[in-house]
Amino acid sequence: MKSRPMKLSILIFVASCLIIVISFVVRLIFQKDTVTAMGGLNSVIDDDTFAHQRKRMVAEQIAYRGITDKGVLEAMETVPRHLFIPEENRSYSYYDQPIPVGFGQTISQPYIVAFMTELLNLEKDDIVLEVGTGSGYQAAILSKLVKQVYTIEIIEGLGKEAAKRLKAMGHNNVEVRIGDGYKGWPEHAPFDAIIVTAAAEHIPQPLIDQLKPGGRLVIPVGGVYEVQDLMLITKDASSKVVKESIIPVRFVPLIRK
Numbered sequence: 001m002k003s004r005p006m007k008l009s010i011l012i013f014v015a016s017c018l019i020i021v022i023s024f025v026v027r028l029i030f031q032k033d034t035v036t037a038m039g040g041l042n043s044v045i046d047d048d049t050f051a052h053q054r055k056r057m058v059a060e061q062i063a064y065r066g067i068t069d070k071g072v073l074e075a076m077e078t079v080p081r082h083l084f085i086p087e088e089n090r091s092y093s094y095y096d097q098p099i100p101v102g103f104g105q106t107i108s109q110p111y112i113v114a115f116m117t118e119l120l121n122l123e124k125d126d127i128v129l130e131v132g133t134g135s136g137y138q139a140a141i142l143s144k145l146v147k148q149v150y151t152i153e154i155i156e157g158l159g160k161e162a163a164k165r166l167k168a169m170g171h172n173n174v175e176v177r178i179g180d181g182y183k184g185w186p187e188h189a190p191f192d193a194i195i196v197t198a199a200a201e202h203i204p205q206p207l208i209d210q211l212k213p214g215g216r217l218v219i220p221v222g223g224v225y226e227v228q229d230l231m232l233i234t235k236d237a238s239s240k241v242v243k244e245s246i247i248p249v250r251f252v253p254l255i256r257k
C-alpha cells in the first residue's frame, strides 16, 4: 500500500501536467487571433493590416526620403512584399531593413528597392534584366512598370521558389533563369535597363555590352564586408559609357563560380 505523502505527490504531479497541457492549448488558441507587429511566435497578420503597413512604408520610408516617381510609389504600395518573405520573418516585412530569405541571402530594404528602381528611369515598353532574383520581390516591382523582365539567380533553390511565387501571383511578364548573372542573358539582349542586386568587385563587361544605347545599369560595386558604391552606368545614343557613384550601400556579394 502507498503512503499518504506518496499519493499526494502523485496527485500533485498529475495536476501539474494537466495545467501545463491546458495552458499550452490556451496559448495555441490565443496566438491564432493575435495580431502582433513585433513578429515572434508564428504571428498571423491579416491582409488589411499588411496593406496598412505597406501604405505607411511608402509614406514614411520611401516618399518621405525623396522618391517621387509615381509608378515606383504605386508599385511599392501594390506588391504584397510579405508574400516574398519566409513565414518566420513575415511580420517584419514592412520594416525599414533588409530581411533574410534563406540560403544566406536577403531581400533589400524597401527604400533601396524603390531608390534603385527610380534610378533606372523606366518606360512602359522597356525590357529589363535583373541579376540576383532572390525572393523575386524586385522582379515583381519591375514587372508592374515595364513590358518584360528577365531575372537570373545563381542559387537554384531560391530561383525556383521565386519563379513559382511570381507565376502564382500573376507576374506573367517575368522570366527566371538559374545561372551566373555576371554573363548577362545574351539571348534577350540588348536591354533598356539592367539592375544588379548583389555587390560586384567590378562592373561586369558583359552587362555593359548588353545595355542598349540610351540604357541604364544600376549596380553596387565593392568588396564583401565593405561599404559599397551604388553605381549608375549610362550608355548614351553614341554608346559612350558614363559611370557615376550615387550612394554608399551594403549588399550580399555577387557569387562567381
Ligand code: SAH
Binding pocket: 101, 105, 106, 107, 108, 131, 132, 133, 134, 135, 136, 137, 138, 139, 152, 153, 154, 155, 158, 179, 180, 181, 182, 197, 198, 252, 253, 254, 255, 256
Ligand atoms: N533582388 C532580390 C534580393 C537580392 S539578394 C529580392 O528582391 O529579393 C542577391 C541575390 O543575388 C541572391 O539571391 C544571390 O543568390 C544572387 N546572386 C549572387 N550572385 C549571383 C550571380 N553571379 N548570378 C545571379 N545571381 C546571383
